[in-house]
Amino acid sequence: MAVPIGVGDSAPRSLTVLQASPRAFCAGVERAIEIVELLLERQGAPVFVRKQIVHNVHVVRGLEARGAVFVEELDEVPDGATVVFSAHGVSPAVRRDAERRGLRVVDATCPLVAKVHAEARRFAGRGDTIILVGHRGHEESEGTLGEAPEQTIMVETVEDVQRLSVSGPVSYLMQTTLAVDEAAAVVDALKARFPDLRGPDSDDICYATTNRQNAVRAVAADADVILVVGSRNSSNSVRLVDVARRAGVKAYLIDDADAIDPLWVRDAKVIGLTAGASASPVLVSDVLEALRGYGDVKVLEREVAKEDVHFGLPSEVRSR
Ligand code: SF4
Structure with a gap:
């Protein structure tokens, strides 16, 4: 691990770690x-x-x-x-x-991905062309696209929407882990292009993605830098970095405490901390411990929502 700045200094610096809540596992x-x-x-x-x-x-x-x-x-x-x-x-x-x-x-x-698949089947069944807002090559979008490959077109950006050439009824779906603000711009463009556009009954971007993005935005209001715990191939973790940066704050994606670069936090008084939905809370605790090596740490929590969502297990592993 990198050597913490502040170790060996005559007076340890004070710093605040502002934790986004909710964060980590969904x-x-x-x-x-x-x-x-x-x-x-x-x-x-x-x-x-x-x-x-x-x-x-x-x-x-x-x-x-x-x-x-x-x-x-x-x-x-x-x-x-x-x-x-x-x-x-x-x-x-x-x-x-x-x-x-x-x-x-x-x-x-x-189950929230399964819901999007069910919508894809329903929309395809009524003969719509489905515009899937998502990231090309991401496993979730590839799976959803596979429900009706001949009737589904994937778009990532507003520019993709401008290039569409579609006739007949059109509906849209979304990958569950998109950035809410970016996806809204794409859907607005779709609505402008296709006035009769139909969408899902409830948002496809899931509660966990939405809550974590809202929380990191709330933290960004006061943080000098934000550390996002998560892996590079985690769409919702990468989106947290994007959302923080769009809010004007430097943000870095780290797999764990070992990945902290001391230069990122050297001058920070308030360090924001969050984690994508696929990252364990234990990794967040490890990062917090590592940050204690940089000075006297005060830990604050910025909570934007409470989560009490729990999904039942499939019958194959449920206790009888
Ligand atoms: S982020 Fe979590 S809750 Fe949301 S769709 Fe993915 S697995 Fe489900």
Whole structure:
């Protein structure tokens, strides 16, 4: 780890760590991790998981150490084995492939992602062209797109919307982990282009994404710099960095306390701290401890919402 500035100084500096709340694990991530843990406990290793169960390097390493085997595609899973689908969901083609292979599937798709899939089926069923607002190549969007590939077009930006050439009824869906403000601009552009545009009954951007973005914005109002705990491939963690930067504050994505660069926090009086929905609260505590090496730390909490969301487990792992 980098050597903390302030160690060896004659008088330790005072600094405030302003923690965003809510932060770290969401209900969908907790559920997905619990599913793999329960399978490891009950049936022992190996437990095959298609893709990273959630986008966090520490979660993945921790489960790997206990016997989870993460694979990219189903052809890496032996015939007849159990395979867990990650929290980001899969396309129907992957489900069919698993069935054809005789694999026992335990589905850890977050129920809020499953809701978007159900909407895609409904919109496609009534003959709409679906505009999916999301990030190309992200597992969640790829899975949603797979519900109706011939009827779905993905857009990322307002410019993508301007380039669309679509006739007939149009509806839109969103990836659950988008930046709320950016997505709103894209949807506004869609509404301008397609006055009869229909959307989901309730927001696709999930409660956890929305709350964490609101919280980091609230922290940005008073922080000199913000540290976001999360992995690079975690869409909602990266969005927290984007939201903080758009609020005018320097922000850095770190996998853990070891990744703190002393230069980032050297001159800060108030350091904001948060974590993406796939990052463990333990990692946040570790970062807080590391920051104590930089001076006398006062810890404050900026809470914008309370979360008490909990999702039930799938029948395959539920206790009887
Ligand atoms: S970020 Fe939202 S959609 Fe994704 S797993 Fe968490 S609750 Fe579910």
